[in-house]
Structure formats: structure tokens, C-alpha cells
Amino acid sequence: MTKTIDNLETAAHPENLRRVAIDPVSRVEGHGKVTLLLDENDHIHQVRLHIVEFRGFEKFIQGRPYWEAPVMVQRLCGICPVSHHLAASKALDMIVGATLTPTAEKVRRLMHYGQMLQSHALHFYHLCSPDLLFGFDSDVAKRNIVGIVAAYPEIAKQGVLLRKYGQEVIRITAGKRVHGTGSIPGGVNKNVSIEERDYLLKDIEQIVAWSRESVGIARKLFEQNLDLYNNFGRFKAHTLNLVREDGAMDLYHGGLRARDMDGNTLFDHYDYSHYWDVIFEDVKPWSYMKFPFLRSLGPEEGWYRVGPLSRVTQCDFIPTPLAEQARKEFMAFNGGSAAGATLGFHWARMIEMLHSAEQIRELLLDPDLQGTDLVTKGKRQERGVGVIEAPRGTLIHHYKVDEHDQIIRCNLIVSTTHNNQAMNEGIRQVARQYLDGRKLTEGLLNHIEVAIRAFDPCLSCATHALGKMPLEVELLDAVGGMLSTLSRSSDGVFSN
Amino acid sequence: MVPPVLIFAIGNESRGDDAIAPLLLRRLASWLETENIAGQFELLEDFQLQIEHAADIAGRELILFIDAGMDTLDPYSFYRAQYNDSRTLFSHAITPEAVLSTFRQVFQKTPPPAFVLCVRGEQFELGAPLSPQAEKRMVLAWELLHALTRNAEASDWENRTTPV
Numbered sequence: 001m002t003k004t005i006d007n008l009e010t011a012a013h014p015e016n017l018r019r020v021a022i023d024p025v026s027r028v029e030g031h032g033k034v035t036l037l038l039d040e041n042d043h044i045h046q047v048r049l050h051i052v053e054f055r056g057f058e059k060f061i062q063g064r065p066y067w068e069a070p071v072m073v074q075r076l077c078g079i080c081p082v083s084h085h086l087a088a089s090k091a092l093d094m095i096v097g098a099t100l101t102p103t104a105e106k107v108r109r110l111m112h113y114g115q116m117l118q119s120h121a122l123h124f125y126h127l128c129s130p131d132l133l134f135g136f137d138s139d140v141a142k143r144n145i146v147g148i149v150a151a152y153p154e155i156a157k158q159g160v161l162l163r164k165y166g167q168e169v170i171r172i173t174a175g176k177r178v179h180g181t182g183s184i185p186g187g188v189n190k191n192v193s194i195e196e197r198d199y200l201l202k203d204i205e206q207i208v209a210w211s212r213e214s215v216g217i218a219r220k221l222f223e224q225n226l227d228l229y230n231n232f233g234r235f236k237a238h239t240l241n242l243v244r245e246d247g248a249m250d251l252y253h254g255g256l257r258a259r260d261m262d263g264n265t266l267f268d269h270y271d272y273s274h275y276w277d278v279i280f281e282d283v284k285p286w287s288y289m290k291f292p293f294l295r296s297l298g299p300e301e302g303w304y305r306v307g308p309l310s311r312v313t314q315c316d317f318i319p320t321p322l323a324e325q326a327r328k329e330f331m332a333f334n335g336g337s338a339a340g341a342t343l344g345f346h347w348a349r350m351i352e353m354l355h356s357a358e359q360i361r362e363l364l365l366d367p368d369l370q371g372t373d374l375v376t377k378g379k380r381q382e383r384g385v386g387v388i389e390a391p392r393g394t395l396i397h398h399y400k401v402d403e404h405d406q407i408i409r410c411n412l413i414v415s416t417t418h419n420n421q422a423m424n425e426g427i428r429q430v431a432r433q434y435l436d437g438r439k440l441t442e443g444l445l446n447h448i449e450v451a452i453r454a455f456d457p458c459l460s461c462a463t464h465a466l467g468k469m470p471l472e473v474e475l476l477d478a479v480g481g482m483l484s485t486l487s488r489s490s491d492g493v494f495s496n
Numbered sequence: 497m498v499p500p501v502l503i504f505a506i507g508n509e510s511r512g513d514d515a516i517a518p519l520l521l522r523r524l525a526s527w528l529e530t531e532n533i534a535g536q537f538e539l540l541e542d543f544q545l546q547i548e549h550a551a552d553i554a555g556r557e558l559i560l561f562i563d564a565g566m567d568t569l570d571p572y573s574f575y576r577a578q579y580n581d582s583r584t585l586f587s588h589a590i591t592p593e594a595v596l597s598t599f600r601q602v603f604q605k606t607p608p609p610a611f612v613l614c615v616r617g618e619q620f621e622l623g624a625p626l627s628p629q630a631e632k633r634m635v636l637a638w639e640l641l642h643a644l645t646r647n648a649e650a651s652d653w654e655n656r657t658t659p660v
Binding site for chain 1: 508509510511540541542543544546547548550551598601602603621622623
């Protein structure tokens, strides 16, 4: 559908406009590309976030025996393999008709909170802190982790050690640092020994303390730059996330809750095993990534936002004391303004990191982790759906298995796909606020990237070969001729 | 006490030639056992390098990163990795040099000598098999790995470096 200039999705006369591409977006995973169409007066007519690489997840998984899936799906993504591992396991729990034992569920939860902790730590401390602590258009030579280490050495060190701790939780619960086999259909294949528990307990108080300080840093950033943080890329969105039966935040399991942009509940505690009755996926010719929407609102109006900002603002409470206190302060801050701000993602993400640290501490003290009843089975089913709140948002795995135990159909809706339209809305808002009518500079273009990074997108899953991940900005004339180009290599060096 | 030599293999075995390093590492693990020298080495595999790998460097005497590269010379490049404070992190994945820099900056210590064995790859798509070219290059890379692990000394490794 052709849109008006106001919403910046599709320009009315693109043939008369210059094109600027940010290709690929840096400090997000994979190959995102942003294109801007500008007229001769630098007014912006079209802004799009494109996903360059087609992932082919479903083809990769179809035809394999179902019990391989929890291990194989980890190879889809080098950023959040544990989330795929657990979402696939949950779907296959349904296939094998299992109801998890307390030990199995708690070991999986521990693994999940380890993943949340390390993912959120990396994002805040090392991918976003250069923008947040130095400024979006600060000297690009310093706007990086090296600059952070020089100016804020303790913050940089905490980021590394928080990340390392989360990885240790994963190693112990999944059995290995990568290619973990800990979660299997119907349960887990190992418990947590006393020695492993004590090893993790040794540092958990420090981890909780650092996580609490991180919430404080995020809040301080808001307080010091209230106007910027409230308004940067701000837009209203419907929301989607899992909640526990009592409405509490639950990142591992629950029912689906959707609310419209005014806070009205669209559905609540919805059984995700029939997610397709409430969520559908649209396609657009200019992007490989699908555009999910809430069926009741339709493809044009039904897009929504997932992830930390949705989860923290839409749960009724967080079931750990420090994170709950932080949530209340977040929701009350400046009349609730942070709860709708794109940069509110960062604060919300740190509240979730604190919650994850608290959950790890609570679980480590639970003797069920040392239980020996690890796997159950029940009546075999042909279809299974697993949903989990991954670091970036709701993650859906859906499998159909034939009588030979082969996966014959597979559908994955990953967190970043849920946020596809929301990210596009965010960058269009930033384009209106900061770029329209101005000569483009690296600092201004970085504003677009800052908006995308707030979502912590994982745009394609992890091929990391050396030599990839540059940033290229091309300025073309109306007929496609190159006017100028700016490149940044993977080690951060700019050249013309 | 950690083993003095740390060998990282970086790659995803379900993404075509990105499997080069994990496959070499697993073969190496078996070989080190049969040679009865496994105790000198710690072998770590991951999909990609990230900041926490800096913590794995602590206490080591020598580091080797094995990876696959798109623009690498055929069949491979073997070179000394230098930490460089001008290098920056722009992704969820970082370079060996950035890991060394992170180690130096965060732990305030000079990282141990570190080398990169980067084998040229051709295809990296999800579900792609190992390319025939990569299989041939792995034979040559394996010969180098033999030599490196038989004499795990920075001075010897320095003499074996190749053009980048």
C-alpha cells in the first residue's frame, strides 16, 4: 500500500530523490541496511530498515529428527543460542507430551536468566554505552568501547565480568559454553551439582550489586538528559509479551498479553499454543523480514513492540524485590514518560538484568536444582509450540512432526521480526526530528543507528567471518550516480 | 592453574566454511590426547568472539585464534595479532585484536603473544556444506597446526607467519 509522505514508508515520487544507504547498521548483529530518500533540499521522503540477508531458518530445520532441534537451532544465532535452545525444547515438550519436573524447569530457568544477564550486559555496557555516555554525535574516534574504558574503566570491567558470569551460568546448566545439550524434549539431561551451585553462589552478590548499579546508571542518563531521552524517536505502539498467571513478569513461561497503544488490553493470558489465531505475518516487497501484526487490528494498524520496554511496562509486577522497586520508579519517573520512550529500552533492559540476577540468586538456593528426576514423557503429539521471552523479545518456535519423528513443518518468529515495524517507526521518527532538511553527517546518521540499537536487534544470525561487518554510507543522485561515499571497516576506521 | 596455551576456534559448523575452525579444533583435541600433550592446551570453541573472551586470556602464555575468513589469502594467513587501542567494537562479534585490547584495558595487563590462523572460506550461508576448496585448505592448515602445537613457543610461531 502506498503511504503518504507523513509516515515515510514509501515516497510518492522516489525517482526524483537522492538515496542514502547506511549499510550495514553497525553495533547490531547482522546485515541491516537503512535507506533514506531525500529531495534536493535534504527533506526526507522515505526511510526504511531493510534486512539484507535471508535466513532460511525453516528450511534448515525441516527434515531433521525432532530431538535434534534443541541443539541444531542454536546454530541459527551466535548471539542468543540459549533462547533458541529453550524455545525449541518447550515446543518439543508438547510433542513428547511432557509436563516438566521441578528440577527440569528450574535448571532451564537458571540457564535462561544466565542468558538474559549476559546479553543485556553486553548490550548496555559495550554496544550502547559509547552513545549514551559520550553523546550520539560526539567524536566518533572516542565513541567506542576504547573511549569508555578510558573514561569509565570500572563500567567497562563490570560489563566484561557480568557477561562472563552469565556465560558461566550457561556453561553449567547447558553442559558446555556452546552447543549446549542441557535442555532436551521433556526436561534436562543434567542437574546442578552442589559444587557447581557453590561456584556460582560465590559471585552472585556482586552480580546483583553491579546490576543494581546499572539500573542507577540508566536512570541517571535519563535524569541528566530528560528532554532528549523522553523524546528521541518516541512513538506510540501496541505491545506484546508473556506474563505469568498472576500478571507478573515471567521471562520463561506464561500467557500472551497484548495491549493497544493506549494501554487497553486486547487479549490476556492467551494460550500461545494457538498463537496464529492472534498473530499473523505480513510481507512487504522491500524487506526479507516479515511484518507480524495482531490479527484483530489488521496488517496496517496491528504492528506492535516486544522486548524489555514492553515487558517492564506491561507486567503487573516483577516478582523479585529489587527489580520490582526499580520498575515502580521507572513507571513513576517524570509522570511515566520513560515508559513510552524509545531510549526507555535501556533503562527497562537494566531492570530486567537486575531481575535476572535476583532470579539466579533465588534459584541457586533452591534444592530442586540438585534433584534427579530430570525427564518426563506423555502422550505423543504431532504439533508443538514453544514461546519464551528472549533478551530481545518474544520468541516463537512452532514444529509439526510426522510419524517418523521428522520435523515436517517449522515456523519461527524471532524477537527482532516482531519489532520490525516498530524499528521502522523509530527511525522514521528520528529522521523527522533530526535529519529532515539538514546536511547529513556521520553524527546525524548515527542517530538512526542509536534508535535501532535501542531495540538490540539481531538482524541475521551469526556468520562472523573476518572481514565482514563494515559500514558503508552512499549518497547517490536522482539517477543512481554516486555522489560520495563513506566507509567504516570492522575495526572502526573511516575512509572516503 | 590454567593451561599455558589457549586455542580459540571461532565458527558455526552449520554455516558452510564457517565450520573450518570448529572442525580443526575437534581434530586437534583428539590428536593432542594421542600425543599426550593435551595438558598444555585449553581448547575453546565459540560462534564468535566477544568481550568476555578477554577473561579467558588471563594467566596464559600463548594464544591462538583459528577462524575462517572471506578475503584471506589462499590457503590461509598466519599472523601475529596486535592489540591496538584504536580498534573499536561495532558488533555483537569482535576481532581477535579487539579481544586482546579489551584484556589489556580491562585487566590492565599486557596480553600474552597471540596469533591468528585464518583459513580462507568461500561460502557461509546457513545450511551450506563445507566447500571443496575449504576441505583442501584445511589439510594445509592441519599441517601448520601440527607444527604449532609440537613447538608452542612464540618465537617459533613468529617464524612461521605468512603474508596477510
